[in-house]
Amino acid sequence: MEFLDHLPEAAREFVEGRKLDEVECIVADLSGIARGKAMPAAKFAKQSHFYLPNSIFLQSINGDWVDDADAPFTEPDMVLKPDFTTASAAPWTADCTLQVIHDVFTQDGEMMPVAPRNVLKRVVERYRKQGWEPIVAPEMEFFLVAQNTDPNQPVEPPIGRTGRRAAQRQAYSMSAVDEYGPIIDDIYDFAEAMGLEIDGILQEGGAGQIEMNLRHGDPVKLADEMFYFKRLIREAALRHQCYATFMAKPIQDEPGSAMHIHHSVVDLATGQNIFSNPDGSESETFLHFIAGLQNHLASTIAIHAPYVNSYRRYVRDFAAPINLEWGRDNRTTGLRVPISGPEARRIENRLPGMDVNPYLSIAASLACGYLGLVEKVLPRDPYVGDAYDSAEGIPDTLAAALDLLEDATQIRDILGPDFCRVYTQVKRTENDAYLQVISPWEREHLLLNV
CATH class of the missing domain: 3.30.590.10 (Glutamine synthetase/guanido kinase, catalytic domain)
Known part of the structure; x- marks a missing residue:
């Protein structure tokens, strides 16, 4: 797993001498809730990105969905790429798990404008x-x-x-x-x-x-x-x-x-x-x-x-x-x-x-x-x-x-x-x-x- 070489020191120490079981690929939605996917570490190691629908940024805290008039509700996929500088242990889990915050892009390669982390980066x-x-x-x-x-x-x-x-x-x-x-x-x-x-x-x-x-x-x-x-x-x-x-x-x-x-x-x-x-x-x-x-x-x-x-x-x-x-x-x-x-x-x-x-x-x-x-x-x-x-x-x-x-x-x-x-x-x-x-x-x- 070559990606292990790119991890911060604390994450490397966490997995040292252990079998890494799972990686949680996460982003923050508008409320700050962690959204994403968990996958076996071996699968994570083989891919450079994954997809999530843009509707994760159209969901309210009570679970309702907003129909954005300027973006019809067809739920197109966004491209999520790992930022390995954020890789961190999830020490409360039963197995050896890492969590990684991902950057969010449109399919054209532009920063997804609604993603909260991107909003802060632009400022x-x-x-x-x-x-x-x-x-x-x-x-x-x-x-x-x-x-x-x-x-x-x-x-x-x-x-x-x-x-x-x-x-x-x-x-x-x-x-x-x-x-x-x-x-x-x-x-x-x-x-x-x-x-x-x-x-x-x-x-x-x-x-x-x-x-x-x-x-x-x-x-x-x-x-x-x-x-x-x-x-x-x-x-x-x-x-x-x-x-x-x-x-x-x-x-x-x-x-x-x-x-x-x-x-x-x-x-x-x-x-x-x-x-x-x-x-x-x-x-x-x-x-x-x-x-x-x-x-x-x-x-x-x-x-x-x-x-x-x-x-x-x-x-x-x-x-x-x-x-x-x-x-x-x-x-x-x-x-x-x-x-x-x-x-x-x-x-x-x-x-x-x-x-x-x-x-x-x-x-x-x-x-x-x-x-x-x-x-x-x-x-x-x-x-x-x-x-x-x-x-x-x-x-x-x-x-x-x-x-x-x-x-x-x-x-x-x-x-x-x-x-x-x-x-x-x-x-x-x-x-x-x-x-x-x-x-x-x-x-x-x-x-x-x-």
């Missing part, structure tokens, strides 16, 4: 044509919850090692993390086998809520890692009879889960952070990037908050932003400048939820910053004090967010008009399906009272 290429290299560092928040097999029942925190349910309002508590230590141990073990690096794990404010920080680096590589991390975290939780959920707001009266994105940009020629001047002070370029986020993020909220549940996270005084203000070391603003030295100067976008497709959310955030860099406008003054007093600029429903995305000509040009058209259609289909569901709240308060 990154825009930066590189300007002589810039975008750098991101994502944070991942998620809940460990008790197994919930009846969707009509509320989600509950898991039972910890003490026999009690995980407690809320225990942010940064080491004993709270120890409650589900065996799951954390499996997360670390899986990540090591996969060659993934974790900067740190901590207890967040919600009951059973964890935050995991990743190292900074190339946007596509970090999105690949988040795609993998979501899968391995779910598998680690299932080993211990509980679920890991990345819903933006899974439990009533608990905080939501975010995917904060830290942004910086370096000069390709010098390797220097363009957000800092030679004397270490903030550059005007830094302010341009912030202005791009401030001026364009509203039109991308449908990507950072992609489901009806996502908007339940944007609650005043609940550890989530409700505005497009920016401030220094201020966690009440949607855009935060963390404390750092000049070489690490960055802006943190706190608006995305953890329910996002990481490729798309990072691409949309970078697109906003890019527009700021080329428009060279300045942001509003930094917000001082409690920014929850300012609720400017964020749509409060998925339908309103989609309206803004449809009208955002500049953003649609950067992300790709074909992608934006299909994405909007899929999300409107999901929103329409949600509106057909009658909730317990409606039955409780309206059935006999109105």
